[in-house]
Amino acid sequence: MTTDAFLADCRARLAFDLLSNTWNAVVLWALRDGPTRPVELRERIGGISSKVLTETLRRLQFNGLVDRQAHPDAPSRVEYRLTALGRTLLGPIDAVGAWVFEYGDEVMAAQEAACTPGPQSSRPTC
Amino acid sequence: MTTDAFLADCRARLAFDLLSNTWNAVVLWALRDGPTRPVELRERIGGISSKVLTETLRRLQFNGLVDRQAHPDAPSRVEYRLTALGRTLLGPIDAVGAWVFEYGDEVMAAQEAACTPGPQSSRPTC
DNA sequence: CAGGATCCCCCAAGATACTG
């Protein structure tokens, strides 16, 4: 369904660009349970630097998917949360996530099968 | 649903890595209607160089999502097609695609709204 | 704690040209 035109249709690639970052989807996902502070996010996610996290959040903000809230009283207390728009993206993200839990093994198997003469994977070592 | 752990769970990020390329999803999509030759693919997709297309196909092949078939008689006749595994990814991809057709405008609106003082988007001009 | 400023690396992706 949807449309046959991912192809050359610039608009259609928008979403892929949104998910074409290492961290965008992960951060969105990490925000799914409500407003969260950066520290919290970093703990949940693991392996993301503070700098990159900030960059990612800014990017998501720019695309209207995430909302920044500086706590009035406390100085160093900030929270980020999904916007209504951002929440709608959880569906598709979940679809992708579900796929991995079902077929991830097959992909890894295929990788190893082709590994001896192997070229480049999108994530060689894991 | 699925799992809360995208986070630090390496395996969970596999799928995102698969979709974290500019062309992976697009090419998979372009293959949805059956075996296709490279030329055909390039025409359908538009804006992809032969080199990058080949790279992408190799990558998808390596992950077991795509299948290469050299035509026996004709020399320069090759076809690529989705494997069974690759076909299962069409679902999630479609979910993402559907999302864009529903909410793409809102994203673009958000971008323009923030455009005057705007930082970087994942696709500034389109 | 939030997050800016720097420096550096790497590689996906573009352009171009060439072979079978």
Add this chain to the structure above:
DNA sequence: CAGTATCTTGGGGGATCCTG
């Protein structure tokens, strides 16, 4: 037409240090 070989580049992403 299919595919490879080079060369180049933009920018994502890591590490580190420093501030309000």
